[in-house]
Amino acid sequence: MWDLDVSDIRQYAATGRLPAVSVVDGVLGRACERALQHHEGKVADYIPALADADPEVFGIAITETNGRTHQLGSYGHVFSIQSISKVFVYALVCEALGHEEVLTAIGVNATGLPFNSVMALELNGGHPLNPMVNAGAIATTSRVPGNSGAERWEFIQSGLSAFAGRPLTLDDGVYRSEALTNQRNQGIARLLSGYGCLKGDSDETVDVYTRQCSLLVDAHDLSVMGATLADGGVNPVTGKRVVGEQVARDALAVMATAGLYERSGEWLVEIGLPGKSGVAGGLLTVAPGKGAVGSYAPRLDEAGNSVRGQIAAAYLSRALGLNLFASAHDASSPGTPASETTSSDSGKKDTDNDE
Ligand code: GLN
Numbered sequence: 609m610w611d612l613d614v615s616d617i618r619q620y621a622a623t624g625r626l627p628a629v630s631v632v633d634g635v636l637g638r639a640c641e642r643a644l645q646h647h648e649g650k651v652a653d654y655i656p657a658l659a660d661a662d663p664e665v666f667g668i669a670i671t672e673t674n675g676r677t678h679q680l681g682s683y684g685h686v687f688s689i690q691s692i693s694k695v696f697v698y699a700l701v702c703e704a705l706g707h708e709e710v711l712t713a714i715g716v717n718a719t720g721l722p723f724n725s726v727m728a729l730e731l732n733g734g735h736p737l738n739p740m741v742n743a744g745a746i747a748t749t750s751r752v753p754g755n756s757g758a759e760r761w762e763f764i765q766s767g768l769s770a771f772a773g774r775p776l777t778l779d780d781g782v783y784r785s786e787a788l789t790n791q792r793n794q795g796i797a798r799l800l801s802g803y804g805c806l807k808g809d810s811d812e813t814v815d816v817y818t819r820q821c822s823l824l825v826d827a828h829d830l831s832v833m834g835a836t837l838a839d840g841g842v843n844p845v846t847g848k849r850v851v852g853e854q855v856a857r858d859a860l861a862v863m864a865t866a867g868l869y870e871r872s873g874e875w876l877v878e879i880g881l882p883g884k885s886g887v888a889g890g891l892l893t894v895a896p897g898k899g900a901v902g903s904y905a906p907r908l909d910e911a912g913n914s915v916r917g918q919i920a921a922a923y924l925s926r927a928l929g930l931n932l933f934a935s936a937h938d939a940s941s942p943g944t945p946a947s948e949t950t951s952s953d954s955g956k957k958d959t960d961n962d963e
Pocket residue numbers: 690691692723724742786793818821885886887888912
């Protein structure tokens with residue numbers, strides 16, 4: 609994997625809530641500074657309207673499960689949600705149909721292949737494998753309850769708005785631009801249909817899928833949407849339950865398996881949290897039980913994941929002790945060698961170790 613530029617940040621391991629407000633604010637400021645030093649990557653242009661994005665814009669927000677938000681930069685700058693919508697549509701469909709049905713039809717295993725891979729589908733007898741890649745997401749969207757495309761779109765728009773805690777609207781320019789150029793997704797939908805894995809009409813499904821990808825959000829919205837999953841399905845800002853605890857858990861698990869496509873394993877080893885990227889430059893990182901980070905920075909790596917977003921997430925994960933796989937030896941446990949009990953600090957209590 610390319611250098612995430614956090615090798616000098618000591619891994620901080622913690623459980624329970626995020627550190628104090630001033631600590632989170634301080635770490636967020638330094639994570640932003642670090643991300644802004646990076647100019648690598650390229651703005652997506654395979655959807656023509658996305659190529660117009662200003663590559664320098666960077667916004668980031670953290671929303672805690674107690675509803676408190678920390679935000680910096682252009683956190684109110686709106687962009688199309690793109691693939692990050694897959695997480696929330698998957699959660700809503702699981703809530704409506706039951707987890708088992710969706711699990712059987714779609715699956716939850718990693719594909720190890722790019723987001724728009726047709727190969728992944730062919731190699732697995734038409735089984736999409738994971739709802740975070742296009743084939744699985746399109747198959748999921750085809751299962752959205754409703755008697756027409758319009759009803760299914762209404763279900764998605766109001767469901768994602770409940771996650772965000774405000775009414776989300778469509779970016780018509782992005783929607784039209786993608787609708788004119790998404791032959792590949794149309795092909796995937798037809799292939800799914802040929803394998804009997806798509807419900808209903810393939811063109812109508814791709815239209816609804818393209819709309820869901822074109823919903824406008826900002827970094828703050830993403831953080832609230834993610835914090836809803838981190839809070840067992842209850843939006844911590846509105847206090848309203850959007851999905852059940854089991855569904856929230858399952859959505860985070862599938863993010864962990866394929867949220868950053870063929871880079872998902874490397875992401876999980878370094879950041880150690882469920883994450884989901886979108887080609888417009890959005891990135892969502894969720895710390896279960898604690899909160900979520902939403903960011904926007906349109907320059908992407910080769911897999912289509914925001915470069916600055918990944919750097920900021922890696923920094924926050926380390927400095928705030930968010931990595932789910934990180935632990936530090938408990939010096940109070942029986943059997944701790946004397947040499948270790950005498951050391952003044954094993955590093956566990958540092959909340960901001962960047963200085
Ligand atoms: N709408 C985009 C597509 O289907 C979403 C891809 C992405 O964000 N990775 O191609």
